[in-house]
Amino acid sequence: MTQPTRHSPSLPRAFFARETRQVARSLLGARLVRIDRSRRLSGIIVEAEAYIGEADLGCHARHGRTPRNAVMFGAPGHAYVYFTYGMHWMLNVVTEAEGRPAAVLLRAIWPVEGVAAMQRRRDRKPLADGPGKLCQALAVDGRLNGHDLCRPGARLFIEKGMAFTEADIVRGPRVGLNAVPEPWKSIPWRLRVLPEVLRERLDEGHH
DNA sequence: AGCACGATGCTCT
DNA sequence: GAGCATCGTGCTT
Secondary structure (H helix, E strand, O other): OOOOOOOOOOOOHHHHHHHHHHHHHOOOOEEEEEOOOOOOEEEEEEEEEEEEOOOOOOOHHOOOOOOOOOOHHHHHOOOOEEOOOEEEEEEEOOOOOOOOEEEEEEEEEEEEEOHHHHHHHHOOOOOOHHHHHHHOOOOOOOHOOOOOOOOOOOEEEEEOOOOHHHEEEEOOOOOOOOOOOOOOOOOOHHHEEHHHHHHHHHHHHHO
């Protein structure tokens, strides 16, 4: 498996301090990095969803600030990690100006570095093609809630990665918002890279 | 290849 | 006490 030796600098806070859908779009192709016991685990972000403000009835901030969602109301560039369904952690990146609750849910990565370690953590099951699986593969849990992704020495951060064009991307409704009223239930704020595009890039990586 | 369901524990109308 | 921004299994086409 490819082990890139050149690493990009961590994305700056200004990257996250933008309109949430723009951030979600720019995050496709970026590299999510987790430092686990001084080892790099990383992958290219290939699926993400935008959750935008108190008016968005699919967003955790819809009923205002609570202990759980407080991080979303804080400064951009921080991790909002929460627990759901009694067993899964979800990783979000806080966006927009401080005081405005918005975030991007990271739903899937294409694993690049530390693949063997991820496989071990995942017990050889599908690696990181879902928000809960991604967290398990990268050893992300509640201890990283509020983690500053832009601070030097961060254990979790995001680097510039590869570029995808609009033709490489599909938009659709966000997943799992079953009881959420329209238009929020179906608004196309889920972005993902087309599987065939992913396969192409994978082949390029093997020459 | 797709749907139904159970697991499991935290959060807060 | 109800409802989850899910996942894996096991069963049906």
